[in-house]
Amino acid sequence: MGNNDKLQNRRELRRKRRVRNQIISYVVLILLILTAAVGIVFATRRLLFDSKSARQEETENKELINDILAEEESIATPEPVPEETTPPEPELTAEEKLDELVESKVAAMSLEDKVMGLFIVTPEAITGVSTVIQAGEGTQQALNQYPVGGLIYFKQNIQSEEQLKTMLENTAQCAKYPLFLAVDEEGGSVSRVAASGIGPETAGAADIGAAGNTDNAYQAGVSIGSTLSGLGFNLDFAPVADLANAEDSIMKERSYGTDPSAVSGFVASMKAGLEEQGVTACLKHFPGIGSTTGDTHEGMVSLPRTAEQFWAEELAVFQAGIDAGADMIMISHVSVPALTGDNEPCIFSRLLVTDILREQMHFDGVVITDALNMAAVSEYNTAEEAAVRAILAGCDMLLMPEDFEQAYQGVLKAVQNGNIAEERINDSLKRIYRIKYADLPEQ
Numbered sequence: 512m513g514n515n516d517k518l519q520n521r522r523e524l525r526r527k528r529r530v531r532n533q534i535i536s537y538v539v540l541i542l543l544i545l546t547a548a549v550g551i552v553f554a555t556r557r558l559l560f561d562s563k564s565a566r567q568e569e570t571e572n573k574e575l576i577n578d579i580l581a582e583e584e585s586i587a588t589p590e591p592v593p594e595e596t597t598p599p600e601p602e603l604t605a606e607e608k609l610d611e612l613v614e615s616k617v618a619a620m621s622l623e624d625k626v627m628g629l630f631i632v633t634p635e636a637i638t639g640v641s642t643v644i645q646a647g648e649g650t651q652q653a654l655n656q657y658p659v660g661g662l663i664y665f666k667q668n669i670q671s672e673e674q675l676k677t678m679l680e681n682t683a684q685c686a687k688y689p690l691f692l693a694v695d696e697e698g699g700s701v702s703r704v705a706a707s708g709i710g711p712e713t714a715g716a717a718d719i720g721a722a723g724n725t726d727n728a729y730q731a732g733v734s735i736g737s738t739l740s741g742l743g744f745n746l747d748f749a750p751v752a753d754l755a756n757a758e759d760s761i762m763k764e765r766s767y768g769t770d771p772s773a774v775s776g777f778v779a780s781m782k783a784g785l786e787e788q789g790v791t792a793c794l795k796h797f798p799g800i801g802s803t804t805g806d807t808h809e810g811m812v813s814l815p816r817t818a819e820q821f822w823a824e825e826l827a828v829f830q831a832g833i834d835a836g837a838d839m840i841m842i843s844h845v846s847v848p849a850l851t852g853d854n855e856p857c858i859f860s861r862l863l864v865t866d867i868l869r870e871q872m873h874f875d876g877v878v879i880t881d882a883l884n885m886a887a888v889s890e891y892n893t894a895e896e897a898a899v900r901a902i903l904a905g906c907d908m909l910l911m912p913e914d915f916e917q918a919y920q921g922v923l924k925a926v927q928n929g930n931i932a933e934e935r936i937n938d939s940l941k942r943i944y945r946i947k948y949a950d951l952p953e954q
Contacts, residue, residue, distance in 0.1 A: 609945060609948060609949055610945075612948055613941050613944045613945055613948060614941070616688075616944055616948070617937055617940045617941055617944060620688075620940070622926060622927075622933065622936075623923065624658050624687070624688070625933075625936050625937070625940055626919060626922050626923045626926065626936060627657060627658045627659050627919065628658065628659070628660040628688065628940055628943065629660055629902070629907065629908055629909055629922065629936070629939060629940070629943075630659045630660055630661075630908070630909050630910075630912070630915065630919065631659065631660055631661035631662065631691055631693060631908055631909070631910050631911070632659055632661075632662065632910075632911055632912070632915050633662065633663055633664075633665070633911060634646075634650070634653075634662050634668065634682070636911075636915040637653040637654070637656070637657040637659060637915070638650060638653045639653075642667050642668065643668055643678075644668060644669075644670055644674060644678065645674070645677070645678050645681070646677075646678045646679075646681035646682040650681065650682055650685050651685040654682075654685045654686050654687060655687065657915075657919075658686070658687040658688055659690075660688075660690070660691060660908060660943060661690050661691025661692065661693055661746065661908075662682065662690060662691070662692060662693065663693040663694065663695075663748075663910070663911065664679075664692070664693070664694050664703065664744075665694075665695075665703055666703050666707055669703065669704065669707040669709070670707075671709075672709045672742070675704075675707075675709065675742055675743075676741075676742050676743055679692050679742060679743030679744065680743050682743075683743065689944075689947040689948065689951060691745060691746040691791075691947070692743055692744050692745055692746065693744065693745075693746035693747070693748060694739065694744050694746075694747060694748070695747075695748045695749065696735050696738075696739060696744075696747050696748075696749060697715070697716065697748075697749040697751055697765060698712075698713035698714060698715055698716065698719075698731050698735060698749070699713070699714060699715020699717070699718065699764060699765065700715055700764055700765070701715075701749075701765060704738060704739065704742070704744075705735075705738075709738065709742070710734075710735075710737075710738030711738070713731040713734050713735055714727070714731065715764055715765065716728075716751055716764075716765055716766055716767045716777070717763065717764045717765070717766060717767070717768075719731060719767060719777060720766070720767035720774065720777055721768070723773075725776040725777055725779075725780040726780065728750070728767070728776075728777040728778075728780040728781040728784070729780040729781065729783055729784040730784065731781055731784065732750070732780065732781040732782065732783060732784020732785040732786075732787075732788075732792075733784040733785075733787060733788060734784075735747065735749070735784075735785060735790075736784055736785040736786070736787065736788025736789070736790040737788045739785075739788070739790050740788045740789045740790050744790060745789065745790060745791060745950060746790065746791045746793065746839075747785055747790050747791070747793065748793045748795060748841065749781070749785070749792060749793065749795075750767075750777070750778050750781040750782060750785075750792065751765045751766055751767070751778075751795060751796075752774070752778045752794045752795065752796075752797075752799070752828045752829055752832055753765070753766050753795075753796060753799050753800055753801035753825070753828075754766060754768070754769055754770075754771065754774055754799060754801045754802070754824055754825055754828065755768065755769055755801045756769045756801050756802050756824065756825075757801060757802045757803060757804065758804075759804050760801045760802065760803070760804065761800060761801065761803055761804055761805065761806055762800060762801040766801050771823070771824045771825075771827040771828050772827075774828050775827065775828050775831035775832070776831075778794065778828060778831065778832050778835075779831060779832060779835040782794070782832065782835060782836075782837060783835070786838075789950060791838050791839060791946055791950070792837065792838070792839070793838075793839040793840065793841050793879065794829060794832045794837050794839070794841070795840070795841035795843070795881070796841055796842070796843035796845075796881060797829055797840050797841065797842050797843060797857070797868065798821055798825050798826055798829070798843070798850060798857065798863065798867075799821070799824075799825030799826070799828070799829070799843075800812070800814070800843050800845050801825075802814055802815075802816055802825075803845065805845075807843065807844040807845060807856075807881070807885050807886070807887035807888075808885050808886060808887075809886050809887075810886050810887060810890065811846065811854075811856075811886075811887050811890075811891075812844070812845045812846070812887060813845065813846045813848065813854055814845050814846070814847045814849075816847065816849060817849050818849040818850055820849075821847065821849065821850055826867075826872070829868075829872070830872055833872055833873065833874050833876075837874070837876060838876040838877065838946050839876055839877045839878075839879060839946070840868070840874060840876065840877075840878055840879070841879050841880070841881055841910075842857050842858045842863075842864060842868075842878060842879070842880055842881060842906060843856075843857050843858075843881050844856040844857065844858060844881050844885055844887035844888055845857060845887070847863070850862070850863055850867065856887055856888055858880045858881070858883075858888070858897075858900075858901045858904060858906060859900045859901060859904050860904055861903065861904045861905055863904075864878060864904045864905035864906060865904065865905035868905075869905060875942070876942060876946075877907045877908060877939075877942045877943055877946060878905060878906050878907045878908070879906065879907065879908040879909075879910055880901050880906050880908070880909055880910050881910060882910050882911040883897050883898065883901070883909060883910060883911055883912040883913060883918070884911050884912065884913040888913075889913045893914075893917065893921075894912045894913045894914035894915075894917040894918040894921070895917050895918055895920065895921025895922075896921070897912065897913075897918070898912055898918035898919075898921050898922050899921050899922055899925045899930070899931065902922060902925075902931055902935070902936075902939075903930075903931065907939035907942055907943060908939070908943065909922075
């Protein structure tokens with residue numbers, strides 16, 4: 512074989528290998544295409560199956576939900592449970608606000624100031640001046656040292672309307688605590704202010720009672736109250752609630768009469784007139800001193816009346832005043848054995864002050880003594896003894912002790928050693944401050 516034949520054979524072999532390789536490539540490609548097609552068909556069928564299954568499951572779920580809802584239609588819908596909330600604090604009434612104020616004021620006071628607050632004295636008693644007609648630095652110093660509950664003024668303290676008004680205004684501004692600025696202004700013969708030429712004069716109780724018209728008592732209260740409040744006074748030791756039920760009675764000119772029912776109307780009317788003008792009225796002289804001609808300024812006086820007579824007459828007038836809303840009652844120095852069981856002045860009787868006036872007659876206002884410097888008390892008791900005994904009986908305020916410093920120290924010592932409970936002093940102060948703060952602007 513020649514070289515050309517060999518060359519030709521090698522070419523033929525290479526061509527066959529190329530053809531074989533191409534066939535193999537085509538076969539592999541076809542197999543790949545067939546495999547992909549089978550995969551696509553399988554996947555498609557799987558998707559179709561899953562979709563059908565999902566639709567079937569969704570249909571079954573919907574049917575189940577519809578069945579549940581259908582069953583719940585027959586069950587009552589429960590009431591919604593409200594969320595737990597804290598109820599709002601109820602609004603305090605005016606009385607409750609006053610109580611809170613009074614409680615806070617008393618709680619903040621020292622024991623010494625509490626005891627001082629039980630006294631009403633003349634301005635001379637704390638300043639050392641023979642006759643007080645003005646209030647300046649001396650009054651300021653006196654009230655800082657002796658923060659008493661009140662001051663009482665008499666005719667010698669009054670020179671003119673302007674002088675009196677300025678003195679009272681300055682005194683009130685000097686005070687550490689609210690003060691009672693007091694006077695005896697009954698009308699008629701007992702008129703400290705009118706007798707000094709200030710304000711209109713008003714008829715006395717006897718003349719008003721004789722006229723028979725309770726409106727006259729009311730108008731007298733308005734007239735007196737207007738004058739006093741305009742000057743700066745806030746407490747009047749009036750009206751007189753005594754009956755003039757004895758011949759030549761010590762109260763003949765100062766009482767509205769002898770009939771309990773009629774006198775009750777006059778007393779309530781004058782009280783209303785005073786208080787409408789912003790002046791606290793003080794009914795006096797419990798349990799009634801009109802059945803005697805004796806004078807406790809000069810010595811002991813005993814009333815022979817029976818308990819039945821007192822309850823039917825004198826006490827009936829005071830009860831009417833209490834029912835009309837009296838804030839303050841003055842206790843007298845007479846002795847009434849039928850009510851107290853002894854011959855001691857009424858201010859020392861717990862049976863009279865606490866059991867009868869407080870508990871049986873339901874008086875919850877301020878009980879004040881008559882002036883402690885009267886002979887019926889001062890001749891038989893030291894200032895210390897009288898003050899302590901009156902507090903133990905149930906009195907709240909002590910008027911004009913014979914020796915103010917001694918009386919104050921006596922009560923303070925009695926509280927410190929436990930003979931008088933501090934809570935007892937607190938109770939009196941709360942009654943006192945309920946009157947004072949009720950008449951002041953909101954604190």
